Amino acid sequence: MNMQDLVTWIGAASGSASLVTLVYLSIQVRQNNLLMRAGARQAQVETDQDHIRKFIEYPDIAASFASAGPITEEARIRLNFWIVASLRAREYEWLQYTSGALDEATWASYRQLIPFVLGTPRARRYWALCAGFFNPAFVRVVEAMIDGQPLTGYWTALAAAD
Secondary structure: OOHHHHHHHHHHHHHHHHHHHHHHHHHHHHHHHHHHHHHHHHHHHHHHHHHHHHHOOHHHHHHHHOOOOOOOOOHHHHHHHHHHHHHHHHHHHHHHHHOOOHHHHHHHHHHHHHHHOOOOOHHHHHHHHHHOOHHHHHHHHHHHHOOOOOOHHHHHHHOOOO
């Protein structure tokens, strides 16, 4: 084997090593992306569970949704900011979806809560007051989802379930 053959073999080995390194790095990047998405979804689930726990901890939030009559100032504030918190979580998920970090099926499951959260006349009035706190493009998405849509029958059905 002469010097030229040795140089050729070293060049081929170097190229192969570079290819193996690139394949390895691409696998690592893919696994890291999957791990980051899983972490983000876990955080979203925990946020939703926290919102549900607020209904348990403060039943007046649910009662305020269901009631057409007057509510206390404390209940009004609690409900208003529960709506803001819930929609802020949906806005985060929408931002993740629009940036490509959340797939369409997952976004579709999360966005189903928007008409529920804004499913009573009181909730829609509160939304009108706080919509300016949100990304304008997200506000347009929400408005399109609730515009002309019926209110939720959940609270009536819940009361009748006894």
